[in-house]
Amino acid sequence: MIKIKKIEKENEGVGGERKSEKDQSWIPKMIKKRVCTTFVEDSSSSGALCQCGGPQDIHASITTGDHVISQWDSEEHTSEYPTDAFGQLEFAGAGRRNSPFLRLAHDTPPDNVYSLMMSQWGLPIPNLVVSVVGGEGKEKVKPWVREVIRQGLVRAAQSTGAWIITSGLREGVGRCVGEAVRDHCATASSLSQAKVIAVGVAPWGLIYQRQQLVNPQGSFPARYYVHNMPHECSCLDNNHQAFLLVDDGSVGHRGSETMFRANLEDFISHQRTGIWGERKKTVQLKNKTSLNHATTLTTPSAARDLTLYEVSRVLSEIMEDVCQPFYYAPLGVEQGWASRKAMTHVNKLLRTESVYRKQRCMSPWIALFIWAVLQNRREMSIYFWEMAGESVLSALAGCKILRELAKLETETETKLSMKELAQTFENLAHDVFSECYQSNESRSFKLLIRQSPVWGSATCLQMATAADARLFFSHDGVQTLLSEIWWGDMDSNTEVWKLVLSFFLSPLIYTNLISFKEQEKDEKPEEFHQGKELDSVDGAESLADVINTEDDVEECKALRGKPKASKAITLKRPFLLHRWRQFWFAPVTSFLGNVLMYFLFLFLFAYILLVDFKPPPPDGPAPSELVLYFWVFTLVCEEIRQTFFVGSTTVLQRMKLYIQDIWNKCDITALALFILGLLCRMFPRTYHFGRAVLCVDYVVFTLRLIHIFAVHKQLGPKIIIVGKMVKDVFFFLFFLGVWLMAYGVANQALLYSYDSRPGWIIRRVFYRPYMHIYGQIPLDEIDADKRQERECTDNVTLIHQGAEPCPQSDANWLVLILLSVYLLVTNILLVNLLIAMFSYTFNKVQEHSDVHWKFQRYNLIVEYHSRPCLSPPFIIISHLHIFFKRVIQRLPSNKSQHFMLDLKSKEASLLNTWESTLKENLLSTQGKKQRESDTERLKRTSTKLRKLESEVEYCSTALSWIVEALSQSDLVKQTRPPPLPSKGIASKRPTFSRSKLC
Structure with a gap:
């Protein structure tokens, strides 16, 4: 820009007057063109053409055999020369004003070009720049795209000095933009500042009849006439006001103007408007739609009056109240501020550079x-x-x-x-x-x-x-x-008895009793295993897919590199150790060991409670009980490991996730009850209480078997159904408790006028009515006719001393009625209600029980996958081994790779591309099915019928107009109107005879 101003001053000094429109001789000194000077043979043209697209005879040099170049490059194989095409462009047709044009190299600085467009061409400073990219070629533009351009882009560009930058060619979307701008300029006033400027940035080598524009001294004007243009060629659009013809030395190639256009748009977006008083920086807004619009908005310096209220009002109309948290917090404005202080603070921030432009969102x-x-x-x-x-x-x-x-x-x-x-x-x-x-x-x-x-x-x-x-x-x-x-590495069809037999007889794993996966998979280099499926997006075979023999493996190792091959050899384990790890490190083996040892634990627990439960110390506990204590200690260690050492989150989050599992709550309850029972049984005073607690604890440990068998394919869904039915039982118990309490209190008050023993009151109010449901009815107390003689008293003093009170017979008839109603409601109504609830739950859950079971199966597999290979009580050995490896040696676990895989950037990119491609295929298929559905067909048929109805109505109106016109003209002598059609004819179109119209 500085050089241009210097040359302009020299011209003004020589001539003594302002440079005229034709005095542009300085342009070739500053603006260059690109000419291909090295012939790089195009293999597809049999040596006749260069890769730049030009013939061989126009090139100054040809690449020899010693310097064969496989790829043509504009920077290396072209030379700069002064431009020979600039000036004014005149299209065919009268009444068309001339459009300035310029041929320039693709690496021309955008500041020089922008200064030329402002000073020489007289274009107004843009206040809005809309860059339309895409939609090129000879394909027909869809009508809705034309409507978007006409009603959207051009209407949005109706501001002072608006620019629309396109390809400038008379094809595709560029032609539509030119026609829309032409229509807009035709309707706008000649003195109006709201005209839209269409600037075409086109590749020089793609323009048809570009020789008409060549003139080293400039063309004022250059007459551009196009006749009989071939279908594969492109010409300039006559509705654009200015043209920048970008030249990279190629001929017939698209895309040479892309980089220059991006640089120019970026330069314009950082310019200042220079109007409305104070200069302001531009505001960029880029939106990618189906037309791939890139829009740059330039805010005038009237933004001094811009307030946050106006911005928020516009945003609230678009997003309602969603924008409220976003425009207060980033600007540091609280809602409780006074209006003037808030606006002053915002205006200060608007005058400074926004820090949010430096923040980039990765996704x-x-x-x-x-x-x-x-x-x-x-x-x-x-x-x-x-x-x-x-x-x-x-x-x-x-x-x-x-x-x-x-x-x-x-x-x-x-x-x-x-x-x-x-x-x-x-x-x-x-x-x-x-x-x-x-x-x-x-x-x-x-x-x-x-x-x-x-x-x-x-x-x-x-x-x-x-x-x-x-x-x-x-x-x-x-x-x-x-x-x-x-x-793991075992065959998924292995029978359970083979696993059990190999579990107790470990040498059997080295036989053919259990089928294992081939070891060839582990013998392959690591890069083969990781890159086998991701070498190509379309699923083609990779290099590792075609390896069948050991020689091929060695050859590919040599191709891939010796270091990686040596690394693969060092990772190879002996067969005995490899097979041992294949069996014992499989989650199914860990599960089998835990199940067998858990049954042994329950057997030992039951034996101690029934046979070998010794008195408190010093007489007890027995050696078998000490073994049970150590066994439970290993269970506590495993629960601690699962709580604090499994997962990659914080300790607090691990504890929260652990507590959320209902079976973990069951484990905590069982271990807490065992510790409580253990402490109580050690003292004589609480010995029996501790034994009772351990008996209850045995029930909790036994219920833990339900979770273990949730992995079974037949038992797993049934466990889900039982869990759902338990909820129904609680609702049933609510209704039963209400009726049981009502009957129990009334029955106790009618039979016994006074009984101060709390234990007997609770027994007769709740327990005895509950047993009535199962048929245990004491008629000797309820029915006065069947009572037998027994020792009882009505004396309150003796009753206080513990004597049995006598049942009353004054309202015995009411007691029998209440008993009958109670049995009717409970045994018939409520029990059948419970059966109906169970039936409904079973039918409802049975349809989706398999889905729920598969979800629970995942949780169980994750649990046993993370567990050590040994089962309690031998799990303490695994805990010591894990502690040595993780804490002392600080070695990471390899098990996490089965559920978490960290891919490299290239592999992740290929995987994402493959996933996106299949997603597009799915959406396309779903959209096609939706379009072919009966509902969509009815909609399209309805639309066509409405359109047909409107056309019929138009035809009827036109025919009526014709009838009226003919009746009033001299062609028809008949004064009366034509006769109406008969009622049997559906159409109302009037008919005429040939004799009457002649």
Whole structure:
């Protein structure tokens, strides 16, 4: 820009007057063009053309065999020369004003070009710049796109000095923009400042008949006429007001202007408007839509009167009250401030540079998705989910957020809408993963356990657990992965008796009794195992897929590099150790060991309570009881490990997650009761109480077996049904307790006028009526006719001393009536009500019991996957080994890789691309099914019928007008109107005979 001003001063000094429009001889000194000077053969043209697109005879040099270049580069193979195409452009047709144009190199500084457009071409300083990208080519533009351009872009550009930057070619969206600008300029006044300027930035080598623009001294004007243009060529659009023809030395290639256009737009966006008094920086607004618009807004310096109230008013109209927390907090404004102080503070911030421009969002679509989910915007959240990556994990995260919000929502309608939207996202996650599983099984497994940095290193399985996505867990792909983790390297079809036999006879694992996976998988280099499924997005075979022999393995190791091959060899374990780890480190083996040892624990516990429970010290406890104490101590150590050392969260969060599990609460209760019973049995005074506590504790330990067998395919769903029925029992007990208390109190008061013994009162009020349900009715007390002689008294003093009171017979008839009604209600009404509730629950849960069981199976597999291989009481050895490795040697655990996989950036990018591709396929299929549904067909048919009806109505109106015109003209001598059609004819169109019209 400084050089241009210097040359302009020299011209003014020589001429003594202001430089005229044609005096632009300084332009070739500053603006250059690019000419290809090195011929790089294009293999597709048989040597006739260079890769730049030009023929061989126009190149100064040709690459020889010693300097063969495979790729043409504009920076290396072109040279700069003074531009030879600039001036004014005149299109064919009268009455068209000339448009300035300039041929320039693609690396021309944008500041020089901007200064030229302002000073030489006289374009107004832009107050709004709209850059339209895309929609190029010969394809026909859809009508709705034309309407968007005409009603949207041009109408939005109706401000002082507005610019619209396009490709400048008479094709695609660029042509539509030119026609829209032409129509706008035709309707605007010639003196109006609201005209729109269309600037075309086109590639020089793509323009048809560009030789008409060449003139080293400039063209004033250059007459540009296009006749019989081939279909594959492109010409300039005559509705643009200015043209920048970018030249990189290529011919017939698109995209050479992209970098220059981006630099120019970026330079303009940082300019100052220079109007409305005080200069202000521009405000950038970029929006990518189906047309790929990039819009840059420039705010005039009238922003001195801009207040936060006006901004918030506009935002509130768009987002209602959602914007309120966002425009107060970032600016440091509290709602309780006085209005003038708040506005003064905001104006100070608006005059300074915003710190938020320096902050960048790594995942803007994810952020918008979270915002839409938090606001319960259905269509918006689904749209942002479609645009965001990591579709399965994002859908599960949205499901989690919505279900947590539904728990906090008080309005019923909003709560239902949140639950419905949460279920929608769960269905989307299920459908997308189903598409991935059908495409590639192994890659879909990586999708489940891949850690996402966007969602706090969470995996799909962890997010599904937190969201309670039971439908997602019921998918066959998820269950297949869990089965592979559950069985480890063993065959999943192995019989249980083989596992039990190998558990007690360990040498059998080295035989063919149990089938293990091939060891070739472990013999492969690590990079083969990790990159097998991610070398290509489309699922093509990778380098490791074609390896079949050991020679091929060695060859590929040499290709990949010797260090990695040596690393793979060092990781290879001996067969004995490898097979030992394959069996004992499998979760199913750990589960089997825990089940067998737990049965042995219950047997030992029962033996001590029934046979070998010794008195307090010094006579006891017995040696078997000491073994039981040590066994329980190992159980306590395991619970401590699960509470404080499992997971990657803080200790407080681990404790919270541990307490949330109902079976962990059962374990805590059992261990607490055992410790209490152990302490009490050591003292003579509390010996019997301690024994009673241990007996109750045995019941709790036995109930723990329910959770152990939840993994069974047949027992697991039944356990779910039993758990649901327990809730029905509590409702039944409520109704039963109300009726039982009413009958018990009335029966006790009618039979015994006075009885001060609390124990007997509770026994007769609650226990005895409850036993009536099972048929235990003491008729000798209730029925006066069947009473027998016994020792009793009505003396209050003797009753206080413990004598048995005599039953009263004054209202014996009322007692019998109450007994009959009580038995009728309880044995018939309430019991049948309970049976009906059980039947309803069973039928309701039976349909989804498999889904609930698969969800619980995941929790059980995760629990036993994280457990040591040894079972209590030998688990103490595993605890010491883990403590030595984790605390002393600080070695990480390899088990976490089965449920958490940290992929490298390239592998994660390929996995995301593959997932996004399948998501697009799914959405396309669903959209096609929706369009072909009966509802959509009825809508389209209804639309066509309405359109046809309007056309028929128009035809009827036109025919009526014709009839009226003919009746009033001299062509028809008949004065009366034509006859109406008969009633049998459905059409009301008038008919004419040929003789009457002649």
